[in-house]
Amino acid sequence: MNVNVYQHFRKDEHPFVDMIGGWIEQVESQYAPHLTDFLDPRQAFILESIVRSDSELLFSFYGGYESAERRRALIYPDYYQPTVDEYDTVLFEIHYPTKFGKLSHGKILGTLLNIGIRREFFGDIISDGERWQFFVNKEIAHFVEAQLTKIGSFTIRLEEVNYTEVLRPKDSWEIEQTTVSSMRLDTVISSVFNISRQRAKTLVESGKVKVNWVESVRPDFMLALLDIISIRGFGRIQVREINGQTKKEKHRLQIGVLRK
Incomplete structure (x- = not known):
């Protein structure tokens, strides 16, 4: 190479x-x-x-x-x-007692990680507002089915379903255009969520921010195309396009935003 x-x-x-x-x-x-x-x-x-x-x-x-x-x-x-x-992908639907409460993306993600499944072994976790599904590598499907019997206080059952039965996700990215003075992590968070740079910096340094699902505690981390930033309590940002600079040398961005 x-x-x-x-x-x-x-x-x-x-x-x-x-x-x-x-x-x-x-x-x-x-x-x-x-x-x-x-x-x-x-x-x-x-x-x-x-x-x-x-x-x-x-x-x-x-x-x-x-x-x-x-x-x-x-x-x-x-x-x-x-x-x-040939992509060896299995789709599971989660059956749980819906009348007693709701599942969440975070609870499902945390449980999968806690039973020892690395993040790269499973795909999107999706919901239509009540039902939940997720994708996994076929080679670990039996392990997941055997080990994942509870999520939080809920006893659950997994059912393998055909990909033609995939849910239409309820949450969708809002596409926005913005300009930022820098591609620094704290600067982009501050601009998108309209909070002070100091507060954005504190969020990063306190471990409440992940870039591409990995915790980042450096406010000066430089973002790049298609990075996804998760900010606890605020939502998520995806850098979808970097469209050059303005006359004042600010970066023109197209971003996707999921606000909590």
């Missing part, structure tokens, strides 16, 4: 860049497809950039439904014709 590729990505992303290089070499040497775990939007962008620029291989993504945020990628030679079944 061309060593110059590293300059296009953050230093903390270099191990993932190396991983993609390994996948490319594997597909090229074995002339057979490689399936990844679930990637977040930033990882998918990095994979797409590298495969396009550093090989003649093809790739495609699948997350279970059209607007899926987390998706598995298949990298393959140009002769190959992938099918949906």
Whole structure:
């Protein structure tokens, strides 16, 4: 892989860049497809950039439904014709006693992590307002079904359902245009949620902010295209487009926002 590729990505992303290089070499040497775990939007962008620029291989993504945020990628030679079944993704619906309360995205996510499932092994957690579903790697589906019997105080049952029965998610991103003086994490949070820079800085330093599902305590962390920022108590931001700068050298952004 061309060593110059590293300059296009953050230093903390270099191990993932190396991983993609390994996948490319594997597909090229074995002339057979490689399936990844679930990637977040930033990882998918990095994979797409590298495969396009550093090989003649093809790739495609699948997350279970059209607007899926987390998706598995298949990298393959140009002769190959992938099918949906090859993404090895299972859709589970959660059955729980709805008359006694409600589940939440956070409770489901936390429970999956607490039973030892790494974040890259499962995809989106979706709801239509009452019913809940989530996607997992096929290879761990039986383990998940056996281990996930309670979420919070609820006794639950998982049912594997066909992808044609996927819910229409209730929550949807609001698309907004904004300008920011810097791509710093605290600056973007301050601008989008209309709070002071100091309060945004405090939120970051107190561990209430995650970038791409990893806690970030550096207010000066520089955001990049397709990063997703989760702010406890406020919601989420996705950097969808970076459209140059204004005359005053502010960054023009298209963002997606989910406000709590």
